[in-house]
Amino acid sequence: MISIQVLFFASAREAAGDISKKCIELTPDEANTSSLRRLLALEYPGLASMVKDEENLTLALNEEYVTRGQVLALKDGDTIALIPPISGG
């Protein structure tokens, strides 16, 4: 198993039930950004519609955007941030 840190921001935080960070364990088979999206959708049903859609919720891996269409491998100690837009002003 590998362990990664997931950071929730803005509406993603709210949709996940006001969680700002969570440590998630992944099997070697699941250690990629695409599987992570599926796992997050299962774990947080309120977040599912957002996290499943790349155009709706962007991921950043270790403070760098994951380009749409890209599936990146995850390793122990990685940090994933969920970044929805904020519109208020």
Add this chain to the structure above:
Amino acid sequence: MNHDSSSSFQGDLKAEHIERYSRQLLIKGGFGVEGQLKLLNSSVLVIGAGGIGSTVILYLAACGIGSLSVIDFDDVDVSNLHRQVIHKTNDVGMNKAESARRAVENLNPTLSCKIIKEPLTVNNALELISSHDCIVDASDNPQTRYIINDACVLSGKPLVSGSAMGIEGQLTVCNYKGGPCYRCLYPKPNVKEGNKSCSDNGVLGPVPGLIGILQAVETIKIITGTDDVLSDRLLMYDSLQCSFLRIKKPPKQTHCPVCGPEATITSMKECFEASQTARGPSCSLAKSEPRNISNSLSISCTEYDQIRNSGDTHILLDVRGKEQFDLCSLPGAINLPLGSITQQMEYISTISNGTKPVYCICRRGNASVMATNKIVEGLQKYPNIHSVKNITGGLTSWRSKVDKSFPNY
């Protein structure tokens, strides 16, 4: 007062400029006289004179942007004042752009401040944006953000984008020297974000203020040609953790519908079509269309007031979120947020006990319609629920028609 948005200053720094701007002229390795002249000769458009606009406008005025334009259609409300610090209590009811101009003229009467008391739309965006050097997005809803972005791309203007909600804020510079635009970052409006507004979700006062100050800094850097403008990163600020995360942005996207090589948005007309799905509430216009419900399932606030006064036993379900319920509620109301109604049908059945009619209320009468409909759907399964009705217009209507002393928020 010169209201032309073209640059208002020519020639060398005058004594009054040296005196007023000396502290920034003296910054070691700073932009000096040349930078100050660039600021004095520049024009900046700030879209929105709300929480973010408040500080960005004040700092841009203070630092000597020669020609500052502010667009806002909205009026100052007392609930704005905890964060929109450019406006004062005496300004309540005044147009925000007008109130902002008064503050700017008090702060720095040497510059030109032009105001537009209208919403920014696809019809006026391109003309306004193309006549300024740098654009600051201090707006409060997704649709306006896409309109601003598209007009900036179409007219080749750098966009300093800032936003805030709740306890968080974001900042980035878009469309700067070939960098990605707002649509590269956020190709479509977020499903959840589109339904949010400050009036429903709250915002910690200094958070938009800080984002506005950071936007002022980036604007100064763009105009003076300082390196390291925040164009390749998105700054995410979490006030409770006091964390600043700088996320490396992707490069300009080849599939971007507005700035990519095969762009499909090449005019504001196409922007209009593409931004229809981005409609969301403005912080100040969080009034959605009333939801449909049959007349037989509705009662007015005044009718409900009569029921209360007659002493008839009944159940009042307040379906707002707990934060709002804690602010103010009608005596005797039971708080069951809309999202919990389906799980609480058994409980509703128990307290109604076949004898007490149930009335649903919320802030404006939208969530309560949905709650009423949900309960109606369960009536067959839960025959002990006596009956259910929606109170039209919610507590907003209660305040205006029954009890003027009920808090407005």
